[in-house]
Amino acid sequence: MTDAAWIILTGVLAATSCALLGTFLVMRKMSLLGDALSHAVLPGIAIAFFFSESRAILPMFIGAATFGLLTTLLVEAFHRRWSVPEDASIGIVFTALFALGVVLISVYAGQVDLDQECVLYGEIAYTSLDTLLWNDQDYGPRPVWILSGVLIFNLLFVGLLYKELTLASFDPGLSLSVGVNATLIHYLLMGAVSVTTVASFESVGAILVVAMLIVPGATAYLWSDRLATILGIAVAIGAIAATGGYYLADMWNSSIAGAIVVALGALFGVSIFVAPRQGLLARAMARGRLSVKVAQDHILLGMVRQTERGAEKTWRRRDALGLASVHPWLAYWALRLLQGRGLVALEADATVDLTAAGRRQGLQLLRGHRLWETYLNQLGLPNDHVHGPADSVEHYLDESLQQEIGGLVPDGGIDPQGRLIPGEPTAD
C-alpha cells in the first residue's frame, strides 16, 4: 500500500472508532466530559512514556484509563461534594491535568519522542514510517494495528452493550429498575472513551480527537431519529471526513488531522442546512408549504363567506389575492395552486370564480371554523375570543375531526355569532 493509503486508513479507523462512542456522549449530553477526558489523559500518556521509555501501547492505555477515571471522579467530586458548578468543575479538572501533561512533556522534551506538536495535532503523516517489526518481519504501520484493535473493541462494546447503553443513556431511572447499572455503564463508556482517545492521540493529537468524538454524532443526530441509524451515519461521516481531510491537507499543504476536523466541520455545517426534517432548509420549506396552504384556505373561506352574506360578487383577481393577507407573490402562488386543484376558475377578464368543488371545500373549512368556535364557546371562552383560535385551527380540522366535534356540539346549527354552521358536505 502507498503512504497515502495507510494515512487514510489510519484516519478512517480513528474517526470511526471515535464516532461510535462519541454518538453516545452526544446523546447523553456529555460532550464536554468527552472533551475534558481527551485533554486530561495527557499526563497519563506522558507518565507512561517516561516509565516505559517507548511508545508501547499497553502502558499508555493503563496511564490514560487511570487519568480518564480520575477526571470523571474529580469532576463528580468537585461538583457534588465541594459544590462547584458542573461546567466549572469540568473546566478546572481538565485544564489542570492538561497543563500538567504539557509541562511534563516539555520538561522531558529532549529525552522522549513526544513533543507539543504531537499533543496538538498528532503525527498521522508519519504513520507509514512507524512500522510494526516482529521477528524482522514488517507487518505494516503500528497505528493501523492499534486503531483496528480499538475499533473492534468499540464495535464489540457497542454491539454487546447496545441495549444497556441505550437504556442508560435515555432513561437512567428505568435502566436501574430493570437491573442495568447506569453508573457502571457510565464508567465503562468513559473508560472506553479514554482508551480510544489514547489510540487516536498519536495520529491526531489530544485536542482534535474531541472533534472526532463529538462532531460525527451531532451531525448524524440531525439526519435521523433512530439510534442505530444515527450510529451508522456517524461512522460514515467519520470515514468520509477522514478521507476528504487527507486530500484537503494535501491541497492546502497543512496538518492532516486539522484538515480532517475542518472536513467534519464542513459536513456538520452542510447538514445543518440540508438534513431532511431537522435541516433549516427542510424546515423553511415545511413552513412555506404550510403558509401556502393557509393562504389557499383563506382565499376559499373569504369567497364562501361573501356568498353566504348573499351579495354575489364578481371577484377581481386583486381582491381575491387580498383575501389571503400574505405577500402578493405567495398569494398568487396559492391562487394558481387552487386553480390547479380545480377549486377556482381564473376567467379571461381577470376575475376569479369559485367552482362547485371549491365552494364545497370552502364550506367544509367554514364548518370547521364555526364548529371550533362553538366548541370553544362551550368550554367557556367568551364569544368575542373564539374567532382568533378558530382561525388558526381551521386548517387542521379534517372530516373525521369535524365529525367528532360535531358530536360534542349539540345544537350544531348555529355558531356563537349566531350564524349558520354549514352542514356536512353531501356527495355529489
Place this chain on the structure above:
Amino acid sequence: MFDFLSVLHLEDATVRMVLFGSLLIGATGGALGSFAVLRGRSLMGDALAHAALPGVALAFLWTGSKSLPVLITGATCTGIIGVLLIQFITSRTRIKADAAIGIVLTVFFGVGIVLLTHIQRSLVGNQAGLDKFLFGQAASMVEDDVRVMLVMSLFIFVVVLILYKEFKALIFDPNFLQSLGYSLQKVDLALMGLIVLTVMVGLQAVGVVLIAAMLITPAVAARFWTERLHVMVALAAVIGGVSGATGTFLSAQAPRVPTGPVMVLVATGLFIVSALFAPRRGVLARWLRQRANVLRERRHHLLRALIELAERAGKAGPFSTQELMDELGWERRRVKREAKRLRRLDMVTLAHHGVEATPAGLAEGTFVVKCHRLWEHYLVYRDILAADHVDRPADEVEHLLTPDILERLEEILRRDHGIDTDRVVDIHGSGSGYRPAGRERGEEVG
C-alpha cells in the same frame, strides 16, 4: 507592586514588565471569571479561546504583521463568530449546548491548526512566534504588548465598575433585572463581550488552549472564601494575579516550558488550598463542623440514656458500661470514649462501678429528653404522625431545638392538650406514663 518585585531581586526591566503583564492577565481573568463562572459561562470562555486561533492565523496571513493589536483584532473577530455560532446552533437546531460548544471549539481549533501548519510549511522564516499562541509564552511579551494589554484591562475594569449592579442582578436574579426594564440579552451580551476581551488580554502569554482556566480556576477558588460578590471578584483577581506572576516566574526558570500550563498549575494549587482550608466553605471546615455535630449528638444520646436508665431503675445511677451499651446499642469502645469526653466537660463522673451524671450533665440531659418527648407529643397531637412513628424524627430534632422553641412547645402542649409538661421529664419513673399510646420506653431500644 514594584516593591514586591524588587524583593525578588528582579531589577531587569524586561523581566519586570513580563511579570507585570502576567499579573495583569491573571487579575483580569480572575475578576471577569467570577462573573463568567457564576453566570454558567465557564466553558463558553474555553470555546471562545479556541475559536480565537484561526483569527490569529488569518490576521497574520492578511496583514503579514505579527504585532499584538493586529493579531488580537483577528482573534476577537473569530472568537465572536464562534460564540454567535454556538448560539445559532443551540437555538436553530436540536443540538444541545454542550455539543454545540464542543463542535465550535474543536472545528475552529482545527481550522486554526490547518492555517498555522499551512503558514509554517509555506512561508518559511517569517512564521516563528505564531505557535506561541497555542500554549503561551510570556517571555515573548514586549513593552508595546503590555501597554495594549494594560489599556484593555483598564477598559474591562472600568466597564465592570460601571455595570457591576447589572451584572450582579443578571447572575442572581435575571427576572428582577428584566423587571427594572433592562434587556437581559443586552446585559448578557455586554458580559460576553468583556469575556471575549479578557481572553484576548491573556492570549499571548497563556495561549488559546488553557486561557479558559485563568477565567475559571481563580474564580472558583475565590468562591470558597466568601459569600459576597465584590469580595469574590477582588479575591479572584488577587488569586489570578498571583498565579499569573508566579507561573511566569517559575516557567522562566525552564525556558522550554511554556508559560500557560505553569500559570494554570499554580492557579489549580491555589484552588486546592482554598477548597481544603477556606473557613466555613472549605472541606476541612465542613468536616470539623460535621464532626462537632456528631460529637454533640453522641453527647446528647449518652446523657439521655443515663436519664432514661435512671427513670426505669428508680435510682440516679451510676450505671455500668454494659448497661449503657445495651441502652444505646453502641460498642464498648465508643461508650468509654464518649464517657471520657463528657467527664472532661464535667457532665459525668466516672468510677469503677460506672458512669453517673453530674448536676450539669443532668441539666443538659433533662433538656434533651424533654425536647425528644415533647416533640413526640407535638407530632402526635398535631396529627402529623402516628404514635409509633415519632421516635425517629424526635431523635433527629432533639439536637436542634433551642430553649426558646422548647418553651413554645411546652406552652402549646400545656394550653391545647392539657399536658403536665413538668412530669414528662420526672426522672423518678413517671415519665413513661406520658408516652403517647402508652408505649414503653424499653421496647424500642431493646
